[in-house]
Amino acid sequence: MAQIVNHGLHQGHILKEVCLRSDRLSLSLLNFGAVTRDLRLHDQGENRSLVLGFRNPADYLTNPGYMGVIAGRVAGRIKNARFALDGQMVRLAENEGGNQLHGGPSGLSHVLWGIEPLTSASARLTYHSPEGENGYPGAVDFTVTVTLDEFSVEYEMIASVSQPTPISLAQHSYYNLSGGQQAIWDHRLQVDATGYLVLDDTNVPNGTIADLSDTGFDFRLGRSFGELDPEHQGCDINLVFDTDRTQALPAAKLTAPDGLQMTVTTDQPGAQIYTAGGLPTQPEGHSGQILGPAMGVCFEPQGFPNAVNQPDFPSVIVSPDVPYVQKLRLDFGWI
Structure with missing residues (x-):
């Protein structure tokens, strides 16, 4: 059974951490923000960190870059922090200009979850979101189960709602498969995508899905970030997966310069690709990591951001009779 480490009282919160282990991987979870x-990776003599993280667990209580969190109730941006549901206008808490980002100022990323080890390689996180939290209708019970198996990590995210309400979660780790001492420009990303969501002047999808050709984020052929973006301007865009793809097969592959690869299998319609352009430069990353712009890339499978205001996007409204379920699997290996 995995052990719970108590990091003490910080700003009124008792921080707890569970450390999971398989034969080849280890993973640690915090109860604040459901943070990874x-x-x-423990293989071929390696003890290599694959995600960015703070050395001091208390730093996650602020965490302006959402490092490692479960983002929600609705990941991404909602235009003007409002939407219509069943003929009524719902007004949400704003936290990015006039918009809402990642569920609001006290979204799932900035609350205390229950945490329970299940085995040496799995743990469960739970959170009850009361009706009206951040402006959302209905109460929601969230469960996130994280399981290691040899070279794989699986996140199962479930939400049961008391009344119709939007739910769209995203696991928000910053991946750097080289350990985090160098920027990710030489990492190659391949995605089975057909298009991307066009953004308005506040970085919110405006309802248009455009073709990827001749853009700086056409990852269909498996190109490096530096090749697609030689001026290092950065990327923060939602790609639309091929609707004919087989969901049991990987939707994306991220490959480090030395051949370490992460494949991503997901049941979501798209993913946000973010090269950490807005990640504050910070000291005290674990294992000597440098925390700042382009030091990691987020690959965040999720429902389309702002879907609550775009009727042509797949709906993210969840009802009491059909719980929300998302499964995300990461597999690691050498090529």
Whole structure:
């Protein structure tokens, strides 16, 4: 059975951490924000960190870059922090200009979850979101189960709602498969995508799905970030997966310069690709990591951001009779 480490009282919160282990991977979870604090590969003499993280667990109480969190109730941006549901206008808490980002100022990323080890390689996180939290209708019970198996990590995210309400979660780790001492420009990303969501002047999808050709984020052929973006301007865009793809097969592959590869299998319609352009430069990353712009890339499978205001996007409204379920699987290996 995995052990719970108590990091003491910080700003009124008792921080707890559970460390999971398989034969080849280890992963640590915090109860604040359901954070994946560390994910390490133990293979061929390696003890390599694969995600960015703070050395001091208390730093996650602020965490302006949402490092490692479960983002929600609705990941991404909602235009003007409002939407219509069943003929009524719902007004949400704003936290990015006039918009809402990642569920609001006290979204799932900035609350205290229950945490329970299940085995040496799995743990469960739970959170009850009361009706009206951040402006959302209905109460929601969230469960996130994290399981290691040899070279794989699986996140199962479930939400049961008391009345119709939007739910769209995203696991928000910053991946750097080289350990985090160098920027990710030489990492190659391949995605089975057909298009991307066009953004308005506040970085919110405006309802248009555009073709990827001749853009700086056409990852269909498996190109490096530096090749697609030689001026290093950065990327923060939602790609639309091929609707004919087989969901049991990987939707994306991220490959480090030395051949370490992460494949991503997901049941979501798309993913946000973010090269950490807005990640504050910070000291005290674990394992000597440098925390700042382009030091990691987020690959965040999720429902389309702002879907609540775009009727042509797949709906993210969840009802009491059909719980929300998302499964995300990461597999690691050498090529």
